[in-house]
Amino acid sequence: SQKIEQNSEALNIQEGKTATLTCNYTNYSPAYLQWYRQDPGRGPVFLLLIRENEKEKRKERLKVTFDTTLKQSLFHITASQPADSATYLCALDESYIPTFGRGTSLIVHP
Amino acid sequence: DAGVIQSPRHEVTEMGQEVTLRCKLISGHNSLFWYRQTMMRGLELLIYFNNNVPIDDSGMPEDRFSAKMPNASFSTLKIQPSEPRDSAVYFCASSYQGTGGSGGTGELFFGEGSRLTVL
Numbered sequence: 001s002q003k004i005e006q007n008s009e010a011l012n013i014q015e016g017k018t019a020t021l022t023c024n025y026t027n028y029s030p031a032y033l034q035w036y037r038q039d040p041g042r043g044p045v046f047l048l049l050i051r052e053n054e055k056e057k058r059k060e061r062l063k064v065t066f067d068t069t070l071k072q073s074l075f076h077i078t079a080s081q082p083a084d085s086a087t088y089l090c091a092l093d094e095s096y097i098p099t100f101g102r103g104t105s106l107i108v109h110p
Numbered sequence: 111d112a113g114v115i116q117s118p119r120h121e122v123t124e125m126g127q128e129v130t131l132r133c134k135l136i137s138g139h140n141s142l143f144w145y146r147q148t149m150m151r152g153l154e155l156l157i158y159f160n161n162n163v164p165i166d167d168s169g170m171p172e173d174r175f176s177a178k179m180p181n182a183s184f185s186t187l188k189i190q191p192s193e194p195r196d197s198a199v200y201f202c203a204s205s206y207q208g209t210g211g212s213g214g215t216g217e218l219f220f221g222e223g224s225r226l227t228v229l
Contacts, residue, residue: 034216034218036218041223042222042223043201043220043221043222044201044218044220046217046218049217089153093216096141096158096207096216097143097155097166098143098218100145100152100153101152
């Protein structure tokens with residue numbers, strides 16, 4: 001069966017450190033993968049998209065990698081800040097229909 | 111643009127009542143998604159429209175749920191009759207998708223959600 005796995009345990013890190021979140025999947029062949037941020041009581045907000053033929057993508061303090069052999073994406077936030085605290089969702093897209101993981105909560109302590 | 115607009119933001123109703131959730135797409139977007147989010151199951155796709163046509167409704171739980179796009183900028187999700195297990199946050203999201211492989215960016219723009227509680 002198809003699965004998208006994100007760590008269900010919250011990730012706690014200290015301000016200034018790099019946060020790394022993982023998204024693993026099975027039985028998918030996504031054309032691209034997206035990362036979203038969701039704050040409590042709000043809708044998800046798009047952050048980054050990476051295509052299957054791209055290895056890495058960067059945007060300001062964010063970096064995403066995509067390994068189609070390992071079936072894994074890593075999402076990094078460098079120089080993390082308390083304002084980065086939120087739930088981060090990955091979404092796989094096989095045919096214009098994104099399917100979401102359950103998300104990982106990130107807590108950045110001052 | 112104001113973004114995707116959903117209403118109501120909160121709805122509390124009793125089992126058996128009809129519930130209608132509304133969504134206004136971003137101008138120029140041609141794809142519309144309804145998702146449901148719960149703690150247990152995360153974000154689940156209910157239905158996907160492209161150019162006002164339902165393309166994938168395999169996530170619609172049962173006949174009690176129906177969704178329409180009466181025009182290119184507006185959609186409704188109706189639950190009749192509602193049940194306590196329908197309690198969740200319902201999100202709609204819009205995007206632009208080109209044709210013939212030209213594609214849009216793929217990113218979805220979500221509304222703030224409608225929190226439904228069925229007693």
